[in-house]
Amino acid sequence: MVSEVQSAAIYGIDGLPIRVEADVSEGMPMFQMVGYLSSEVREARERVSTALRNSGFALPVKRITVNLYPADIRKSGTGFDLPVALAILSATGVIPPDAFWDTFVIGEVNLQGNVCPIPGVLPIVAKAAELQIKRILVPAQNRVEAELLGGIEVIPVESINGAVDYLTGDYEIPPREAQGEAKEASAPDFAEIKGQKLLKRACEIACAGMHNLLMIGPPGAGKSMAAKRLPSILPEMDRKEQMETSKIQSVAGLLTGATALSKRRPFRSPNHTATLQGMAGGGTIPRPGEISLAHNGVLFLDELTEFSPQVLEVLRQPMEDHEITIARANGSYRYPAKFMLVAAMNPCQCGYYPDRNKCRCTRRQLDRFLGKISEPVIDRMDLAVGIKAVAFEELSGESKGESSAAIRRRVEEAQSIQRARYRGEAFRFNSALPAGLIKQYVPLDAAARDYLEEVFFRRNLTARGYHKILKVARTIADLSGKDRIDETCLAEAVCYRGVEKRDWEPEERNRD
Amino acid sequence: MANPYDLWLASVPGIGQRKIASIISACGTARECFYLKEEALRYIPLLREDDMQRIVESRRTWDLERQWEALAKRNVSVIRKGEAGYPSRLLSLFDAPHLLFFRGKLPAEEQRAVAMVGARECTEYGRDMAKRIAGALAAAGVIVISGMARGIDAASHAGAIAGGGETYALLGCGPDICYPRSGRQLYETLVSRFGVLSEFAPGTPPEKGFFPARNRLISALSDAVLVIEARARSGSLITADFALEQGKDVYALPGRITDALSYGTNQLIRQGAYPIVSVEELLTDLKVKGVHAGNAGNTKEPCLRALPATERTVYEALEILPKGLEELLEKTDLSIPALSAALDGLIKKHLAEEGFPGAYRRLY
Numbered sequence: 001m002v003s004e005v006q007s008a009a010i011y012g013i014d015g016l017p018i019r020v021e022a023d024v025s026e027g028m029p030m031f032q033m034v035g036y037l038s039s040e041v042r043e044a045r046e047r048v049s050t051a052l053r054n055s056g057f058a059l060p061v062k063r064i065t066v067n068l069y070p071a072d073i074r075k076s077g078t079g080f081d082l083p084v085a086l087a088i089l090s091a092t093g094v095i096p097p098d099a100f101w102d103t104f105v106i107g108e109v110n111l112q113g114n115v116c117p118i119p120g121v122l123p124i125v126a127k128a129a130e131l132q133i134k135r136i137l138v139p140a141q142n143r144v145e146a147e148l149l150g151g152i153e154v155i156p157v158e159s160i161n162g163a164v165d166y167l168t169g170d171y172e173i174p175p176r177e178a179q180g181e182a183k184e185a186s187a188p189d190f191a192e193i194k195g196q197k198l199l200k201r202a203c204e205i206a207c208a209g210m211h212n213l214l215m216i217g218p219p220g221a222g223k224s225m226a227a228k229r230l231p232s233i234l235p236e237m238d239r240k241e242q243m244e245t246s247k248i249q250s251v252a253g254l255l256t257g258a259t260a261l262s263k264r265r266p267f268r269s270p271n272h273t274a275t276l277q278g279m280a281g282g283g284t285i286p287r288p289g290e291i292s293l294a295h296n297g298v299l300f301l302d303e304l305t306e307f308s309p310q311v312l313e314v315l316r317q318p319m320e321d322h323e324i325t326i327a328r329a330n331g332s333y334r335y336p337a338k339f340m341l342v343a344a345m346n347p348c349q350c351g352y353y354p355d356r357n358k359c360r361c362t363r364r365q366l367d368r369f370l371g372k373i374s375e376p377v378i379d380r381m382d383l384a385v386g387i388k389a390v391a392f393e394e395l396s397g398e399s400k401g402e403s404s405a406a407i408r409r410r411v412e413e414a415q416s417i418q419r420a421r422y423r424g425e426a427f428r429f430n431s432a433l434p435a436g437l438i439k440q441y442v443p444l445d446a447a448a449r450d451y452l453e454e455v456f457f458r459r460n461l462t463a464r465g466y467h468k469i470l471k472v473a474r475t476i477a478d479l480s481g482k483d484r485i486d487e488t489c490l491a492e493a494v495c496y497r498g499v500e501k502r503d504w505e506p507e508e509r510n511r512d
Numbered sequence: 513m514a515n516p517y518d519l520w521l522a523s524v525p526g527i528g529q530r531k532i533a534s535i536i537s538a539c540g541t542a543r544e545c546f547y548l549k550e551e552a553l554r555y556i557p558l559l560r561e562d563d564m565q566r567i568v569e570s571r572r573t574w575d576l577e578r579q580w581e582a583l584a585k586r587n588v589s590v591i592r593k594g595e596a597g598y599p600s601r602l603l604s605l606f607d608a609p610h611l612l613f614f615r616g617k618l619p620a621e622e623q624r625a626v627a628m629v630g631a632r633e634c635t636e637y638g639r640d641m642a643k644r645i646a647g648a649l650a651a652a653g654v655i656v657i658s659g660m661a662r663g664i665d666a667a668s669h670a671g672a673i674a675g676g677g678e679t680y681a682l683l684g685c686g687p688d689i690c691y692p693r694s695g696r697q698l699y700e701t702l703v704s705r706f707g708v709l710s711e712f713a714p715g716t717p718p719e720k721g722f723f724p725a726r727n728r729l730i731s732a733l734s735d736a737v738l739v740i741e742a743r744a745r746s747g748s749l750i751t752a753d754f755a756l757e758q759g760k761d762v763y764a765l766p767g768r769i770t771d772a773l774s775y776g777t778n779q780l781i782r783q784g785a786y787p788i789v790s791v792e793e794l795l796t797d798l799k800v801k802g803v804h805a806g807n808a809g810n811t812k813e814p815c816l817r818a819l820p821a822t823e824r825t826v827y828e829a830l831e832i833l834p835k836g837l838e839e840l841l842e843k844t845d846l847s848i849p850a851l852s853a854a855l856d857g858l859i860k861k862h863l864a865e866e867g868f869p870g871a872y873r874r875l876y
């Protein structure tokens with residue numbers, strides 16, 4: 001007899017319906033699984049047969065064939081254990097076939113027959129809901145995550161026996177434990193940073209125009225303290241963004257415990273020892289990497305110069321395309337990766353360059369240090385801000401600065417101005433303004449034009465540096481509700497102008 | 513005239529000027545030493561066992577003809593102690609180089625010469641002052657002698673060239689070797705217009721131990737030594753010590769006592785070196801008449817009073833060492849655009865400069 005159970009696999013960050021068929025027929029006793037399976041899915045055979053035995057179900061001495069369909073999609077992960085087990089039980093007559101109508105089943109089982117949590121529950125539930133499936137059996141420990149969406153009946157199961165009890169009508173769903181709308185831990189706030197006026201303002205501008213930001217300063221100057229607070233001044237995520245971000249977190253197995261979709265933008269700070277895969281995503285059981293976990297939020301690279309060039313190289317494509325394509329032998333898949341890049345670095349090994357009173361780095365040490373800077377990354381930093389060294393106590397003292405909420409209101413206002421201005425364009429923010437459209441969208445008044453011309457020569461700017469200043473000045477104007485760029489906007493933009501490698505070579509620059 | 517034997521003697525590894533002097537006084541000439549019986553080497557004072565072995569070994573392998581011809585190929589001239597044209601200022605040294613190698617020419621004997629030395633990793637202040645002082649000295653007809661190192665040395669050479677005067681470098685390697693390599697352009701200028709000198713045979717790579725010896729020549733070739741910036745225990749202080757030993761005047765550029773790069777120079781002043789308080793006074797002290805002295809000291813004062821209020825506030829907050837914008841914001845209490853505009857005004861008036869994006873220092 002052939003039975004059929006509906007389940008789903010994760011493909012990228014979406015659920016993909018998979019049918020699990022089981023056939024139990026006369027013949028040489030054996031148990032085989034087919035259907036383009038990865039090794040961990042093939043191992044389900046051993047797990048499931050042992051789990052069934054330990055749950056009190058003897059496998060019939062017959063020929064058992066399990067097929068996962070459609071056959072052209074490679075199935076990975078351990079979420080097929082439970083559907084496979086239930087399909088076999090249905091084929092041997094333990095569970096009536098109509099019990100699976102309009103039902104999805106996902107879950108891993110262990111050797112005792114208990115159902116264990118799996119990553120990627122949210123996208124699967126979303127897919128099931130989209131297909132108007134009525135209910136879904138999920139591991140009990142994934143219940144909260146599965147119920148985040150609503151619109152579908154979630155059946156939490158603890159064991160194979162529990163699932164059988166439910167499907168044979170002998171089970172009551174336990175009420176959900178009262179979870180008292182757990183409030184998200186309060187986010188760090190800019191009010192907690194004392195002083196650092198320039199740094200805070202640079203953060204505000206970066207968020208308002210979605211500019212990438214480079215912080216240059218000695219260690220312990222509060223670079224990561226400020227970076228961590230960036231999500232608190234970015235507009236909250238809309239429903240679509242929340243879904244995207246939550247799905248990524250779910251696939252990465254990081255959503256457990258969330259009781260509601262978070263509106264707070266993610267902040268990711270991978271260590272410089274991060275591997276290529278950790279950064280980009282991938283692996284035998286594909287997981288999104290740091291750049292996707294930062295989707296819709298902030299990717300912070302502290303100690304930029306310590307990251308390997310290969311790891312930084314993976315940022316390049318996503319910064320253009322807002323997604324990353326992971327090519328694999330059996331096809332490729334995509335993870336979204338739209339993030340604001342924030343990086344921090346020392347100006348030199350000791351951190352004090354160009355203050356030669358403190359910095360004793362030799363030319364060669366400086367050169368070696370500069371050699372480590374990734375040009376493609378620095379090129380994409382519209383804003384650079386020098387940070388003053390301060391003692392930690394000084395940084396987080398009593399005196400209250402402006403709150404994140406107040407800054408966020410200005411950021412939101414500036415972003416809505418940009419949305420209106422760029423209606424019909426392929427981009428939304430000043431940071432994405434193509435060089436060819438700068439003249440059109442960054443109108444300068446006469447005084448500003450003169451000023452800029454002078455600045456260009458006096459500060460020895462390159463064409464790229466020039467464009468960065470204009471884009472940042474556009475954002476500064478948007479923050480103060482100005483339509484045209486005046487001298488004040490430009491004067492401020494000059495303070496955050498991006499750096500280039502040649503800035504470290506004063507001796508070679510028309511000196512000596 | 514120097515001959516192929518002199519070149520051989522100058523090239524024996526491990527044999528410095530003192531030992532050469534001892535050999536010459538014992539043997540009379542380098543040629544005598546070249547053919548001296550092995551046992552007789554023992555009678556030459558100062559030579560140790562390994563020195564003798566090296567002499568014997570190099571006599572066996574040295575190709576007198578080829579090496580001598582190589583000098584011309586490398587465009588290197590050579591002059592022997594005692595020969596006409598050998599810098600007489602060096603003769604007072606008990607260990608004056610037996611041979612002096614050079615590319616370009618030698619400094620004129622009758623012209624006044626001043627050595628300028630200081631830190632490689634110097635401050636903007638030091639670099640600036642070196643340039644200005646060298647420029648003023650050069651314009652007044654004083655030869656500037658230095659060591660071609662990065663930082664103060666390079667700035668001194670460059671300042672002298674800009675001032676339209678003469679400048680010479682003494683190297684701690686063969687005169688055909690450009691060290692540091694980053695100074696290629698300066699080296700080429702020095703070789704083609706002035707001169708690069710060394711007591712080390714062509715092809716000798718720089719070695720740490722060579723530099724103190726080189727420093728004694730820098731001070732010996734000069735009438736006075738100016739130390740622009742130096743940390744405690746720096747190589748420039750060795751030059752100053754040589755100068756004092758050789759009875760030359762030492763001048764030091766004073767700095768704030770909190771500045772590490774002024775510690776050495778302030779210390780020199782404490783020990784009796786003359787402080788350089790202005791270029792004009794330095795020229796007077798050196799008894800040379802300044803043509804145009806540049807601006808050191810408070811010559812810009814009148815112009816400051818005419819500055820707009822914010823620019824003046826910012827100028828007063830600036831220092832000679834670079835300051836970050838954040839610090840300037842705190843000090844001046846200005847808004848970011850106002851501070852930026854004021855800095856821009858100051859840069860335009862050449863009263864300030866931006867050394868590194870976001871780091872500003874004042875000039876004058």
Ligand SMILES: [Zn+2]
Nearest residue numbers: 348350359361
């Ligand atoms: Zn340093």
